[in-house]
Amino acid sequence: MTGAAVPRHGAAGATAAAIGQGAGGGLVAGGAAAATLALIAEISAASTAMPGIRSSTWTPLTAVAAVAFGPDAFHGSFRPLPIAGGLAILLAVAALLGIAGTAWIVVCAGPAPSAPLAVALGVAFGVAAEVAVVNAAVTAIDPDAILYDALPSWGWWVAIGVYGAALGLLSARRGSRR
Secondary structure: OOOOOOOOOHHHHHHHHHHHHHHHHHHHHHHHHHHHHHHHHHHHOOEOOOOOOEOOOOHHHHHHHHHHHOHHHOOOOOOHHHHHHHHHHHHHHHHHHHHHHHHHHHHHHOOOOOHHHHHHHHHHHHHHHHHHHHHHHHHHHOOOOOOHHHOOHHHHHHHHHHHHHHHHHHHHHHHHOO
8 A cells, every 4th residue: 555544534534633632732732832821931030011910831831821811811830720721822832833733734744744844843833823823823813922022022933933843843743653
């Protein structure tokens, strides 16, 4: 038999497996991006959109929560509920984008891309997602720029680069196992 083997459940099983791989890759890459955001915010201790709050480990996650639950969720100290809510939202978005990003990598480079090509495609997808999600969609619903200003603005670009690179590496790794 030539070509990729189709799971015994046919095309529906193959689609479900691809969605699962993309979502799983998105979760892992989202975790890497969240850690990057927290590290940049903590080290920079930059001013945020809210007077009196400087960026910290928690500001990126509480800013995500503030977009969904209102500005009172945003803070720079440890408060478990807004932090957990922000992390849950960030990881859910990362998983959904992971499905699209993995599909993009497979469409552009095939089911078993080389690691450098998959990383480049992942970073390109991440930059496009940054523009569409953070710079356009979130800015439209967050006029006070709480999210974008929760850390230095360049930190979002670095984190989305990490997200894309991780998604690309995971895609290449999964492709090499087939």
